[in-house]
Amino acid sequence: MKKAIEQLTEEQLIEVKRQMNIYNQGVQEIIPTEELELKVAKSVLEKRPLKIKLGLDPSAPDVHLGHTVVLKKIKQFQDNGHIIQLLIGDFTGKIGDPTGKSVARKQLTDDEVKYNAKTYFEQFGKIVDMEKVELHYNSKWLAKLNFEDVIQLAGKITVARLMERDDFEERIALGKPISLHEFFYPLMQGYDSVVLESDIELGGTDQHFNILMGRHFQEKFGKEKQIAMLMPLLEGLDGVEKMSKSKKNYIGIDESPQEMYGKAMSIPDELMNKYLELITDLTPEQIDFLKEDLELGKLHPRDAKMLLAKTIVRMYHGLEDAEKAEQHFISVFQKGTVPDEIPVIEWQGANEMPVINLLVELKLLSSKSEARRMIKNNGVKLNGNRVEDTDLQVAISDGLIVQVGKRKFVKIKK
Amino acid sequence: MKKAIEQLTEEQLIEVKRQMNIYNQGVQEIIPTEELELKVAKSVLEKRPLKIKLGLDPSAPDVHLGHTVVLKKIKQFQDNGHIIQLLIGDFTGKIGDPTGKSVARKQLTDDEVKYNAKTYFEQFGKIVDMEKVELHYNSKWLAKLNFEDVIQLAGKITVARLMERDDFEERIALGKPISLHEFFYPLMQGYDSVVLESDIELGGTDQHFNILMGRHFQEKFGKEKQIAMLMPLLEGLDGVEKMSKSKKNYIGIDESPQEMYGKAMSIPDELMNKYLELITDLTPEQIDFLKEDLELGKLHPRDAKMLLAKTIVRMYHGLEDAEKAEQHFISVFQKGTVPDEIPVIEWQGANEMPVINLLVELKLLSSKSEARRMIKNNGVKLNGNRVEDTDLQVAISDGLIVQVGKRKFVKIKK
Structure with a gap:
């Protein structure tokens, strides 16, 4: 491959440098860095677009700003004429968790997978050109593998290598069980890259191990190895955890x-x-x-x-x-005023009740203990006046404005 | 199950004790011991034969005395009316070793598997009644499993449990790689017992781990758990290693x-x-x-x-x-004399040659270096006279008797 760079004209070389300059923006790690430039050079020389893979979990299709870190990078590749391979990991999603332990990984139906994929794409369309994107569902090839194929695949990786994955290593150290099937998730992701012949796989830094599986298996199957391009993880609104729906620290791109x-x-x-x-x-x-x-x-x-x-x-x-x-x-x-438009609730309940019950009835908070905590934290106001007593009895009148936190308002209509 | 024993008549109880007495003979370990008696009691009470599984490796079908330890036990069960399930592990045999590292585990064709199975059965027929034996080939169910089935199966066992197997533990300790597919051999053996609904699985003590996999998976699949009945391993003629064909320390039951x-x-x-x-x-x-x-x-x-x-x-x-x-x-x-019947070889070669060449030509030894060593160890005689010189030139005459070691004789006919 080294020769590709040597064969470039002056103009082509400038083009390679131009693209490299863009791709390097905001990236956390490229593995191996030197191979990316060779791939881009070859692409320019042969006028052949690169294949950029991005894997998606079909179980949680709400796109938030955390996702857009990678989507922005994808857009850059797309703008330079490369091919985007969006891979929906529907096979994994359809399997669910055989141990039945993980609630998160419940089995998805075909319809759910399709619906979730559609949800993704509608949102992705705000950032990338979906008409120029290749869509792939890995059930297309994974569902066809039989036991013999699986054993051939498993024969191409060692147990020790799999146990190097951070979370496995951690669980082993803590004596927490790893179910054998879990070893197959990185295998699947790696095998997907073999089938798709991807040149680059994009992901967050937490995908480090899984994306390198792609390189490993491509090599074992005699294919050109992909580059791992790892983007920084975006911390959520709490400033600590990775932005994610389950942590409720996210800004969704479909929000108002x-x-x-x-x-x-x-x-x-x-x-x-x-x-x-x-x-x-x-x-x-x-x-x-x-x-x-x-x-x-x-x-x-x-x-x-x-x-x-x-x-x-x-x-x-x-x-x-x-x-x-x-x-x-x-x-x-x-300015600390109440907004113009507040949701109005038709009140048909009692004329008075304890404030914590009211907050739960209005669905502003989900439990009485949460309501009590919020009052103690000075987070509840009635008609703009802070509630200080958790045992307060409230007279519920027409036009009463109940406020929780900074942004939740409700107006009572009787 | 405890109730089965309580429901037995006096006569049935004696029958249970009689059978148990036989089954316990020569056994190294029964896991768990108490359950075997319950199984036998239930069988006597319900007049239902037990299913006794024995797995066979189709790659080395020469039966030697080492195998007969288990076959004798099988015969005892058969004599008491129980069903023998001979399981040919043809699926494993047909897969071979995906890493290509093990020469021993080369891929077998369908014809080879069938031929080897036939060879087994002809030899087994000398000990057990083959007409009363059930034959099973595990490719029948294993070949049908798809990736999803494999993942469901893998979800029923932890990595830690598999690593407890002695040889895995040893290889981990020595830093020797374990290929992921190797984890599947115990899984397959366990799943075979699920499909066959075996009551007892027989094997040598080296099968301890694999046979317990049968119990594990039967339980996970909601079946009654089999008993592991482990027979002692028979050391071969060297008095040290387990009798096996590869160690050349065996007595084959088809030998003269x-x-x-x-x-x-x-x-x-x-x-x-x-x-x-x-x-x-x-x-x-x-x-x-x-x-x-x-x-x-x-x-x-x-x-x-x-x-x-x-x-x-x-x-x-x-x-x-x-x-x-x-x-x-x-x-x-x-008496140290030459036997009555000695194989005669029609000699059409040179009239004289070095003794080491002669020994190789007559196929009494496989290489010149071996021939030289045997002479130095006083192991070669010509017409009853010990050869002492490795460079001896031999005149090859009609009726010459060449002897190697204590039992190999050849008579030359010109």
């Missing part, structure tokens, strides 16, 4: 402009640069400019975050909605 | 009476009792009687061994051949 703006304003300050770099469409130059102004004190951190929030809303809802969301935020949260 | 007798006479003295107990058809009483006479000095150890040798030959060739073999042994080895 107001919700999105409000959530974006709660991004921890120390993560602001990372968000700007990884999930906005601002250029590296624009971001550097913002950072500089922040450092010099020319820009207030709150204003920078408002700019980030507005940018995010603009990307998914357009400029007009972004500006409205900003106005809404300013009026409610900065 | 003379060969069998001669090999039996080389059984180490300290193993004589074990051979008497495990592989002859002598009753426990007869064996005790022999042991007593030996201890009291009434019986010379050499005579005891001749009795053992004669018994073995009688079992596989009948009394007449056994007596002939004994006479042959006495005349050749005890």
Whole structure:
């Protein structure tokens, strides 16, 4: 492959450098780095697009900003004429967890898989050009494997290699059981790359082991090895855990402009640069400019975050909605007033009741203990007045405004 | 199940005890011991035969005395009306070793598997009633499993449990790789018991782990668990290693009476009792009687061994051949004379040649270096005279008798 670079014209070489410059943006790790340039060079020389694989779990199709880190990278490849292979791991999804221990991995039906895939694509369409994307379902080849094929596949990897995976290693150290079938998930992901003949596989850094399985099995099957391109994981609104639906620390790309703006304003300050770099469409130059102004004190951190929030809303809802969301935020949260539009609830219950019961009845909180905690944390207001007594008895009148936290409002209609 | 024993009549209880007495003979371990009696009791009460499984490797179908330890036990079950399930592990045999590392586990064709199975059965017929035996080939169900089935199966066992197998544990300790497919051999053996609904699985003590897999998977599939009945391993003629074809320390049950007798006479003295107990058809009483006479000095150890040798030959060739073999042994080895019948070779080669070349030409030894070694060890005679010079030039005359070791003779005919 080395020869590809040597054969390039001056113009082609510049093109390779141009693409490499883009692909390197915001990446955490490329394994092995030197091979990516060779692949790109070969692609330019032979005018052959590269195949970029992205695997998707069909069980949780709500796309949030965490996903967009990888989607942005995909868009870059797509803009340069490469082929995107979206792989729906439906085989895994249809199997479920044979031990029955994991609730998360319950068995999906064909219809659920199809519905979830469709959900993904509708959302992906906001970032990448879905018409230029290849869709693959791994059940197409995995479901056809018989026991003999599986044994041939298993013969190409050692137990020791599989146990190197971080979470396996950890569970072994803690004496927690690993069910043998779990060893097959990395095998499947690796075998998918063999079938798809992928040149590059994209994923978060938590996919390090699984993506390298692709290289391993491609080599064992005598194919050219893919490059692992690992993107940083985006911490969620809590500033600690990886953004994910199950942690409830996410901003979904299908959320309303107001919700999105409000959530974006709660991004921890120390993560602001990372968000700007990884999930906005601002250029590296624009971001550097913002950072500089922040450092010099020319820009207030709150204003920078408002700019980030507005940018995010603009990307998914357009400029007009972004500006409205900003106005809404300013009026409610900065001026401390109640928003114009509050959900109205037709009240048919008792005329008075304890405040914690009311909060649960209105579905503002899910349990009495949660309601009690929220009151203790000064998070509940009635008609703008903070509730301080968890045993408060409330007279429920027409027009009563109940507020929980900063953004949840309900108006009673009797 | 406990109730089965309580429901037995006096007569049935005696029958259970009678059978248990037989089954316990010569066994190394029964896991768990208490369950076997319950199974037998249930069988007697319900007049339902037990299913006794024995797995066979189709790649090495030469039956030797080592195998007969288990076959004798099978015969006992058969004599008491139980069903023998002979399982040919043809699926494993047909797969071969996917890593291509093991020469021993080369892929067998359908015809080879069938031929080898037939070879087994012809030999087994000398010990058990093959007409009353159920034959099973595990490819019948294993070949039908698809990837999803395999994952469901793999979900029923943990990695830690599989790594407990002695040889795996040892290889992990030594840092030797275990290929993932190797984990499937115990799984297959276990799943075979699920399909066959075996009550008891027989095997050598080296099958401890694999046979317990049957219990494990039967339980996971909601079936009654089989009993593991482990027979002692018979050391071969070297007195150290387990008798096996590859170690060349075996007595095959298809060998000629003379060969069998001669090999039996080389059984180490300290193993004589074990051979008497495990592989002859002598009753426990007869064996005790022999042991007593030996201890009291009434019986010379050499005579005891001749009795053992004669018994073995009688079992596989009948009394007449056994007596002939004994006479042959006495005349050749005890009196040191040349036997009556020596294979004659029509000589059409040179009139003289170096002795080491002659030994290889006559196929008495397989290489010149081996021939040279045998001469140095005083193991080669020409017409009864020891050859002392490895460079000896031999004149090859009609009637020349060439002898290698104690039992290999050839007569030249020109």
